Amino acid sequence: xxAVTVLMLDELPRPPHSLLASLESEGVGVxxxxxxxxxxxxxxxxxxxxxxxxxxxxxxxxxxAVAHRLRLTGGPVPIVLVYAEDGFEALEEHVRRxxxxxxxxxxxxxxxxxxxxxxxxxxxxxxxxxxxxxRELEIGREIQAGFLPEQLPTPEGWSIxxxxxPARQVAGDFYDVFELVHRRRLALVVADVCDKGVGSxxxxxxxxxxxRHTAEYSGLQHLVAGGQDLGALYPVGVTPxxxxxxxxxxxxxxxxLRQGYFATLFFCVLDPATGSLVYINGGHNAPRLIAQESxxxxxxxxxxxxxxxxxxxxxxxGYAHMEPGDTLFxxxxxxxxxxxxxxxxxxxxxxxALLTEPAAxxxxxxxxxxxxxxxxxxGGEQHDDVTMMVVQRxxxxxxxxxxxxxxAA
Amino acid sequence: xxxxxxxxxxxxxxxxTGKSTVVANLAQLLAQAGAKVxxxxxxxxxxxLQALFGLPADGxxxxxxxLGRCEIEAAARPVGPPGLTLVxxxxxxxxxxxxxxxxxxxxxxxxxxxxxxxxQSLDVLLLDTHTGLNNETVTAMACADVLVTVxxxxxxxxxxxxxxxxxxxxxxxxxxxxxNMVATEEDPQQACERAERxxxxxxxxxxxxxxxxxxxxxxxFSEARPKHSLATGFRRLANTVLD
Numbered sequence: 001x002x003a004v005t006v007l008m009l010d011e012l013p014r015p016p017h018s019l020l021a022s023l024e025s026e027g028v029g030v031x032x033x034x035x036x037x038x039x040x041x042x043x044x045x046x047x048x049x050x051x052x053x054x055x056x057x058x059x060x061x062x063x064x065a066v067a068h069r070l071r072l073t074g075g076p077v078p079i080v081l082v083y084a085e086d087g088f089e090a091l092e093e094h095v096r097r098x099x100x101x102x103x104x105x106x107x108x109x110x111x112x113x114x115x116x117x118x119x120x121x122x123x124x125x126x127x128x129x130x131x132x133x134x135r136e137l138e139i140g141r142e143i144q145a146g147f148l149p150e151q152l153p154t155p156e157g158w159s160i161x162x163x164x165x166p167a168r169q170v171a172g173d174f175y176d177v178f179e180l181v182h183r184r185r186l187a188l189v190v191a192d193v194c195d196k197g198v199g200s201x202x203x204x205x206x207x208x209x210x211x212r213h214t215a216e217y218s219g220l221q222h223l224v225a226g227g228q229d230l231g232a233l234y235p236v237g238v239t240p241x242x243x244x245x246x247x248x249x250x251x252x253x254x255x256x257l258r259q260g261y262f263a264t265l266f267f268c269v270l271d272p273a274t275g276s277l278v279y280i281n282g283g284h285n286a287p288r289l290i291a292q293e294s295x296x297x298x299x300x301x302x303x304x305x306x307x308x309x310x311x312x313x314x315x316x317x318g319y320a321h322m323e324p325g326d327t328l329f330x331x332x333x334x335x336x337x338x339x340x341x342x343x344x345x346x347x348x349x350x351x352x353a354l355l356t357e358p359a360a361x362x363x364x365x366x367x368x369x370x371x372x373x374x375x376x377x378x379g380g381e382q383h384d385d386v387t388m389m390v391v392q393r394x395x396x397x398x399x400x401x402x403x404x405x406x407x408a409a
Numbered sequence: 410x411x412x413x414x415x416x417x418x419x420x421x422x423x424x425x426t427g428k429s430t431v432v433a434n435l436a437q438l439l440a441q442a443g444a445k446v447x448x449x450x451x452x453x454x455x456x457x458l459q460a461l462f463g464l465p466a467d468g469x470x471x472x473x474x475x476l477g478r479c480e481i482e483a484a485a486r487p488v489g490p491p492g493l494t495l496v497x498x499x500x501x502x503x504x505x506x507x508x509x510x511x512x513x514x515x516x517x518x519x520x521x522x523x524x525x526x527x528x529q530s531l532d533v534l535l536l537d538t539h540t541g542l543n544n545e546t547v548t549a550m551a552c553a554d555v556l557v558t559v560x561x562x563x564x565x566x567x568x569x570x571x572x573x574x575x576x577x578x579x580x581x582x583x584x585x586x587x588x589n590m591v592a593t594e595e596d597p598q599q600a601c602e603r604a605e606r607x608x609x610x611x612x613x614x615x616x617x618x619x620x621x622x623x624x625x626x627x628x629x630f631s632e633a634r635p636k637h638s639l640a641t642g643f644r645r646l647a648n649t650v651l652d
Contacts, residue, residue: 181514182477218512233551236516 048075172200237269252308262308292325456498
């Protein structure tokens, strides 16, 4: 039988001598605690044990309360075993609550066999619980996938590729692509909710929804009431984008400030007809614009803080232009901060070097960086969600090499 | 013409000043002089220009463009002399309630104006506006190279004058003030001085013309009565906005 530690609920009268002797002879470690201490001591000070043993005369509610506190310590989930030397009717309520029981004679072989049964049952129970937790997570993962766009609306002459790899089943990263202003513009979003796992996944669902819903239904703005600078009327698409970012920041700081979740995001509005880009970068890693002609990379720098941090945040606008053949690379910090088993980061320098090498198309670029991240991480744990988006403007129709080839044929 | 298109916005803070008549006559005269001219009626609430030019009630409009149903140049229709087109504010296909309920991205207005200028190689784009200050009016004013403010001779200093002045001061554009409907028995000079005191810029008088009502909107005045002193006034205004 594997080593077992028993927490004996040590109330007067003391546990029967025969029980203690049998436990000792079977090599079971026993620690004794009083009920009051078990209910009041800080969780960190409670012992981590496999079995909680208590006399049946202690009210079942109290025993259950102790077991509940033990579960919160993060140790093994203890099985509860109550014993009685007399007054066996007290066992009834315990058994109803799912507690195991032990009755005289407390002979070593009998006690050992009982403990063994109990611990096997506990292990099976723990396994079932873990399976159910994993099933829940899997459901969470599937639901979260529904918060990512099913298809990427891609205007003619453009290509959009994304790669999304959560560190755990559920992620705080997300991306979104949707049409704005009656399909005259395309909204592109990549965001990273702080932290990872279930908490950030819940906030991902909230933030993605707030951003998209506000952008799609931002309605008619009243310029006269807004006191906007008339010399600088917003270009098409900026009103919904600004409303979405400001509205989401306002909502998060008004309702969720205490929970401490925030998101860095890159939100841009693309005019597919002209290649003009206008964006808000809320504390996010600067995306890179790769100019095909010069091969130069330019960084689309931060224009405001992360969303959800400060109630009165303001966000500036950044402008960029994509010529035919140019590529926009948007990513989350999981890329440069991918860690190899000895803890070294992949690093921004390496990432930029990967971007400067020529690529046939967006997918090739995405695969190249994705592969580098995987190779760098090696067999180690993936520490953070990794998300990338590559937007590419095709060469001008009729002038690209492909069209020329067709024309020549 | 300097070769660069000019956006002329005609505005008044109150209704009934003859704003749309000024737009129609300016457009007519400029086009007759050989310029490529378009008018956009941004008065979604109470459009007038389409009636002045006798356009049918159907077809595409500015409203259709704002709701994403067409490009703006598809809503431009030839009217009057060659080289003149009009984008009506809204037609039967695009009721006001729909525009108000759906809303639109205000940035579409300047983008549409500049697209129209480019597509039609315009010399002058004339924008008619809704009275007072609403989104379309404010956006149109913000796009103006020349802002023409129209007041009526008998009512130059009304509530709203200060707001209109403050708004105009924030804009970086040339300005003209038109004092319309100066009565025959009144001294135009005096009417102008009164308006100049209230608005702080030089004014140009336009006489009251009984013949206007006799036309009953069937023709544009400067075309129907080219020798009338009002037509002369419109020609002076046309020269002013092109200066």
